[in-house]
Amino acid sequence: MNPTPIRSPLAQAAITRAVQLVEDDGPLEDGQAMRQSFAAQADGAGRVHERAALLGQRLGLGREWARWRHLGGGVVLVLALVVVFAAWGLARVVLGDAREINVVAAFVSLLGLHGLTLLLWLASLLVPLPTAGGALGRWALQLTARLPLDRGPHAVQLARATSDVLGRARLAPWAFGGVSHGIWTLSFVLLLVALALGFSLRAYRLTWETTILTPEFFVQFVRATGWLPQRLGFAVPDAATLLQPALAGADAQRAWAWWLLGCVAVYGLAVRVLCGLWCWAMWRRGQGRLRLDLADPYVRRLLARFEAMEPAQIIDVEHAADAPVRALVRAAPETAERWLLGFELPPETEWPPLQGPWHTQRIEGTQQERAAVLQALAAAPPHKLLIACHAPSSPDRGTERFVREACGLAGACGLLLLGARQEADAARWRDWLQRGTLAKVQLHTEAQAAQAWLEAA
Structure with a gap:
């Protein structure tokens, strides 16, 4: 999908604002538009305009603008x-x-x-x-x-x-x-x-x-x-x-x-x-x-999503790991539309917890593993991503950054809690999602509900 080639400042600003008005009634499915605009533009304002142009083409806004020019x-x-x-x-x-x-x-x-x-x-x-x-x-x-x-x-x-x-x-x-x-x-x-x-x-x-x-x-x-x-x-x-x-x-x-x-x-x-x-x-x-108003709450939310798609920078790399980064992550099939990813799970946790036609991967959470997973997700963004975490553990800023970046590379994102011993475990994760920038991530405490979500279209 390519944006309609309308590049005047007024057309860009008007189509971006029109997409915002449409999304006031509910967010649009924009996974592909986010990825395309992220790859096509280098700055935040350009990416927001590019996303609006892509969604505007789907909504007929570019064609409508061209009609105005003729009439x-x-x-x-x-x-x-x-x-x-x-x-x-x-x-x-x-x-x-x-x-x-x-x-x-x-x-x-x-x-x-x-x-x-x-x-x-x-x-x-x-x-x-x-x-x-x-x-x-x-x-x-x-x-x-x-x-x-x-x-x-x-x-x-x-x-x-x-x-x-x-x-x-x-x-x-x-x-x-x-x-x-x-x-x-x-x-x-x-x-x-x-x-x-x-x-x-x-x-x-x-x-x-x-x-x-x-x-x-x-x-x-x-x-x-x-x-x-x-x-x-x-x-x-x-x-x-x-x-x-x-x-x-x-x-x-x-x-x-x-x-x-x-x-x-x-x-x-x-x-x-x-x-x-x-x-x-x-x-x-x-x-x-x-030019785009970067202080607008709508624009700030989009910029945060684009920021989450930036590849993670590896700091203090372990020198003992001489193998290529891609070797740390098992290659996903090019057609994988769904991912099940285990993140920082205890060794005794049974894996995988769900059986189905999706790509499964489990990582311990090192910087190299995280970077490799994000690289694989960026190369072939899945339609849905389900991240399995250890419920009794407490999420930290590193977990939030990884989940935010990984979810930014998928069309839809969910979180499955494994090993929950009491309701307080799920409540802690739920509060953590609501306080941060991950309020739209689907939280699952039951494997059956998570599997149904992952299998749904």
Whole structure:
């Protein structure tokens, strides 16, 4: 099983988080994925991502991400068309059949919603909230995830994971905002085309009117809004035209039209383009924050399991043992899916305690024997490993390290207590398992129950 070749930082982080969300409902069978990721990557974060990629392929997350890449552009285009149709409707209102346009009302109609959404996005940068900023971008993600076209069973979890990852990395306003600014940019381009065509092919009379406001208000409003467009070459009506719009000639009407086009181009299109470039730059700069959170309890558990798979280092090797290490352990068949391993059992203990089609091995517990067993397990990881220990003995840190490392190399692990004389023996081992990192190891005090567990699929 090979992982889907999706290696962008966002894809890695989102798929890893999605696997975590799936495992919140119960751990996945990951023996093979653990072994493959352990062998494929050298560092802990890389192994966690590799494991998620392998499990994600099995869950269809990699295929779902690829589906998003194919459908995402279409969804963004559809949302852009929705905004464009809304803008076109506003343009039709502005350039209606009446041939008379209230320029201030047109200014508010064309730029009002844009200004409101822009202010909300800017506010999300100052007061970050889980769902703040870039509403159109969030809608694009949710629509892409929920489209029924070849949708996978975990599409919703992947969408939630993507939002979680972007929020944790403080990239949500930039990612979703960038998509929103792109949609608005496209809508303003088409809106300007519609306005330019309307003003070019039809004659309009542009004016202003009010009931409670003074003429001086409109003079100051047009001058203030026209200051920047005028610096960029757009015409602005003069004071006489502003104070007496009804007497304005053709040149004054052209100045009104250029003022309106300039305001839409500068305060609409140019602002969205600049914000989009800002989002792109901040996204590129902040992608490093998508790295794995090594303090997350879920990640720490995985790192502990990978650490347990590291081969044991032999310290103070007995020089009398000149034979090769592999000779200390009887070779297991390549097809052995189950192991029964005796660990530090007294010489008088009957061996093996269970009879069956599995590989049996007994070691005294020397450093060389432990290293040889771990090497054999790593070479051919079994589906199940049952370790038989002496119940009256007290487990120590050396026993815990060996059991942890051996169990990390098997799909499932159990512990069989032999020679228990009283219930306190089993209770001591049970408490030891629960206190350490071996809580998932199956503890057996009866040989019959252990055999049934070992034989089960």
